[in-house]
Amino acid sequence: MNERETLKINAKGHLEIGGADCVALAQEFGTPLYVFDEKYIRKMMSVYRDTLATYYDGKGMVLYASKAFSCKAIYRIADEENIGIDVVSGGELYTATQAGFPAQNICMHGNNKLDYELGEALDAGVGYIVADAYSEIDKIDAEAAKRGIVQKILLRINPGVEAHTHAFVQTATTDSKFGFSLQNGTAEAVTAYALTKKNVQLDGYHCHIGSQIFEKQSFVLAVEKCLDFAAEMQKKLGFTLKTLNMGGGFGVWYTDEDKKIPPEGYAEYLIALIEAVKAKTAEHKLPLPYLLLEPGRSIIGEAGITLYTVGAIKDIPGVRKYLAVDGGMFDNPRYALYQSKYTPILANRASEEPTEIVSIAGKCCESGDLIAVNVNLPKAESGDILAILSTGAYNYSMAMNYNRNKIPPCVLVKDGKGEYIVKPQTYEDIARNDVILERLSKKTK
Numbered sequence: 001m002n003e004r005e006t007l008k009i010n011a012k013g014h015l016e017i018g019g020a021d022c023v024a025l026a027q028e029f030g031t032p033l034y035v036f037d038e039k040y041i042r043k044m045m046s047v048y049r050d051t052l053a054t055y056y057d058g059k060g061m062v063l064y065a066s067k068a069f070s071c072k073a074i075y076r077i078a079d080e081e082n083i084g085i086d087v088v089s090g091g092e093l094y095t096a097t098q099a100g101f102p103a104q105n106i107c108m109h110g111n112n113k114l115d116y117e118l119g120e121a122l123d124a125g126v127g128y129i130v131a132d133a134y135s136e137i138d139k140i141d142a143e144a145a146k147r148g149i150v151q152k153i154l155l156r157i158n159p160g161v162e163a164h165t166h167a168f169v170q171t172a173t174t175d176s177k178f179g180f181s182l183q184n185g186t187a188e189a190v191t192a193y194a195l196t197k198k199n200v201q202l203d204g205y206h207c208h209i210g211s212q213i214f215e216k217q218s219f220v221l222a223v224e225k226c227l228d229f230a231a232e233m234q235k236k237l238g239f240t241l242k243t244l245n246m247g248g249g250f251g252v253w254y255t256d257e258d259k260k261i262p263p264e265g266y267a268e269y270l271i272a273l274i275e276a277v278k279a280k281t282a283e284h285k286l287p288l289p290y291l292l293l294e295p296g297r298s299i300i301g302e303a304g305i306t307l308y309t310v311g312a313i314k315d316i317p318g319v320r321k322y323l324a325v326d327g328g329m330f331d332n333p334r335y336a337l338y339q340s341k342y343t344p345i346l347a348n349r350a351s352e353e354p355t356e357i358v359s360i361a362g363k364c365c366e367s368g369d370l371i372a373v374n375v376n377l378p379k380a381e382s383g384d385i386l387a388i389l390s391t392g393a394y395n396y397s398m399a400m401n402y403n404r405n406k407i408p409p410c411v412l413v414k415d416g417k418g419e420y421i422v423k424p425q426t427y428e429d430i431a432r433n434d435v436i437l438e439r440l441s442k443k444t445k
């Protein structure tokens with residue numbers, strides 16, 4: 001196992017997260033269960049926050065990309081750690097404001113924000129809205145005028161950087177539903193357009209080059225392209241860049257095919273990016289912009305694990321052995337979507353050596369409902385507790401009620417003790433909005 005600060009094997013041979021025994025957590029809260037280590041989350045937030053403050057004279061803000069894991073408690077933690085957040089929907093904005101998150105530290109994204117979402121963002125008083133369409137600029141301008149305010153916006157630009165990642169999570173190549181391309185003049189045209197609006201204040205640019213990226217050079221290249229473009233806009237349109245938001249995308253460890261970076265190691269990504277900002281602004285004689293960064297996965301991904309109970313075991317001789325668990329694609333759709341790889345551990349026998357290759361299947365009525373394929377484990381039996389590591393990001397946030405399965409609850413562990421931050425769903429929750437029309441008679445035989 002990849003021993004880390006957050007995960008350990010205790011004297012009983014059980015896996016521990018944040019000092020809590022996973023077998024005891026499974027007994028107390030049941031399975032399937034998402035578990036998060038609060039210390040790791042805070043550590044990651046503070047590494048980003050402090051690196052920016054130290055190397056960039058405090059001129060900027062780290063925004064936790066809350067699409068990675070959104071619930072009221074995480075917004076409280078982000079606020080306590082003095083970082084901002086990004087939200088991509090009215091639902092995330094609502095959750096954050098319900099938790100009392102200060103709206104001025106919120107940046108709102110989305111490639112097609114709905115009218116009511118823009119209205120909600122303006123009413124809440126979010127710090128920035130990232131506009132990604134002409135129609136959005138028009139709407140923000142009109143709605144801001146109605147409210148007698150001027151809204152700060154950034155424009156989402158697309159620097160055309162190819163980052164090494166899965167195609168579905170790549171967002172800054174020319175063929176993308178996100179952003180205005182730097183290559184074909186559309187970014188320039190939309191800059192000129194935004195500058196004509198009275199109730200929007202164009203503050204700068206935003207880009208996000210993709211996810212699960214380990215190469216620093218990809219971020220450096222993106223910074224260079226954005227600032228070359230900003231310099232061009234300064235010359236052509238007299239527009240001075242005030243804010244630059246470089247998005248997120250820093251990679252995390254899922255399996256030993258990935259780099260294992262300790263929390264402090266992520267500072268290097270920021271430092272490389274900051275150095276590039278300093279060098280390029282100096283080259284173009286531009287003022288240093290206010291710098292925003294939006295890490296999501298790297299803050300929450302390795303902080304989380306999912307606990308399951310092994311149920312049915314199917315050994316197909318010469319083909320494959322399936323261990324079915326009490327969760328599946330409804331709590332983690334990432335294998336089904338991206339063939340993502342994960343590392344499993346038998347939490348109740350964590351010090352045993354692996355002896356066989358198995359595949360972990362979920363309980364949904366779908367052959368592709370798999371969590372991990374061809375992974376090494378000790379011989380598992382029904383009733384064993386299986387932990388899947390690095391599930392903190394984009395698992396709970398992408399969970400669903402397929403087959404009307406209950407989305408598992410989330411527990412936050414601090415000093416060895418777990419507490420619910422998202423309570424268990426009930427069948428009543430799942431069926432709450434169902435309507436039986438009166439004309440649909442109940443047949444009583």
Ligand code: LLP
Nearest residue numbers: 065208211247248249250294295296297394
């Ligand atoms: N900022 C923007 C504008 C983004 O679109 C994203 C991610 C982030 C920040 C955060 O990126 P991170 O640091 O988490 O890589 N569902 C996919 C991930 C989609 C990410 C979309 N945008 C997955 O499960 O891998």
